[in-house]
Amino acid sequence: MDIKQLQTFMVVARLLNFRAAAEELNYSQSTVSDHIRNLEQELGVKLFERLGRKVFLNEEGKKLISPAEKIIQDDEEIHELFNKGEKIHGTLRIGAAETLCVFWLPPLLKEYSKIYPQVRIILKMADCLEFPELLEKNFVDVAFSLHDESKRKYLSQIDIFDDSTVFVSAPDCPLAALKKISMHELEDQAFILTESESGYSMELKNLLKKLNIKVDTIMELGSIEAIKQCVKKGLGITLLPRMVVKKEIENGELVALPVEIDGINxxxxxxxHVDKWMSAPMEALKNIVLLKNN
Structure with a gap:
């Protein structure tokens, strides 16, 4: 059985899209189709259902996920045994929360790529609540998250850094002229928040509910950059990590509001995943993160 066919199968099973799989694997779409067709012929079963342009993993395909994953991992481990003196190479699949993906991770990945240029990085931006499943199903190797996973015994986590959050508004917002703002003075304010069901946005929503503070409207957007642009235009106020708005506060595009609140950090x-085989690219990333923490 060709290991490349299994690798292609795993990517198609994850993306459920032959074109996207071809782009990730750097193959032509016809090569991806050939790999799946040859694998299906060898096994004597269909692995995917194709309904129009949509692709679905069928029951036979689902049965192949676990053994294919093991075979691929065994293959990687065998190659690793005989490549100790070689430069680190391979593929590293990283999941990241948008806040980290846009405002913190790029310098780290730049440093990593400079040291390990032969490692191919695949970056997936997702909600923090998605990472446990993505890791459990081996869709990503590691994830940079803002959610505490200490209660999930099958996940290992390394603390990277803490940051505070800050309420911000446009400079001409009436609240921007105040020297002190109580939470209850936020009553009837228009809020613009992220769509995430975890993290600082959810903490704020829960706090507003607990204090029985009714806001005028809550606009929820999927992009932090979109939120900042809406706030700059005076459409509402928001709560964001300080590192995300540091530049805009310094240049006067946004104003930090002095809201009296116990820190939402x-x-x-x-x-x-604790059972994930620590490949050389994954180990190298972990070491860089640990080094920066010391």
Whole structure:
């Protein structure tokens, strides 16, 4: 059985899209189709159902996930045994929360790529609540998250850094002229928050509910950059990690509001499955993160 066919199968099973799989694997779409067709012929079963342009993993395909994953991992481990003196190479699949993906991770990945240029990095931005499943199903190797996973015994997590959050508004917002703002003075304010069901946005929503503070409207957007642009235009106020708005506050595009509140902080973490084989690229990333923490 060709290991490349199994690798292609795993990517298609994850993305459920032949074109996207071809782009990730750097193959032509016809090569991806050939790999799946040859694998299906060898096994004597269909692994995917194709309904129009949509692709679905069928029951036979689901049965192949676990053994294919093991075979691929065994293959990687065998190659690793005989490549101790070689430069680290391979593929590293990273999941990351948007806050970290956009405002913290790029310098780390730049440093990593400079040291390990032969490692191919695949970056997936997702909600923190998705990472446990993505790691459990081996869709990503590691994840940079803002959610505490210490209660999930099958996940290991390394604390990276903490950051505070800050309420911000446009400079011409009436609240921007105040020297002190109580939480109850936020009554009837228009809020613009992230769509995430975890982290600092959810903490704020829960706090507003607990204090029985009714806000005028809560606009939820999927992009932090979109939120900042809406706040700059005076459409509402928001709560964001300080590192995300530091530049805009310094240049006067946004104003930090002095809201009296017990800190809603973010806690960045590196998480991975405890049973995940620690490949050389994954070990190298972990070491860089640990080194920066010391």
């Amino acid at each position: 973010i806690h960045a973490k590196l998480i991975y």
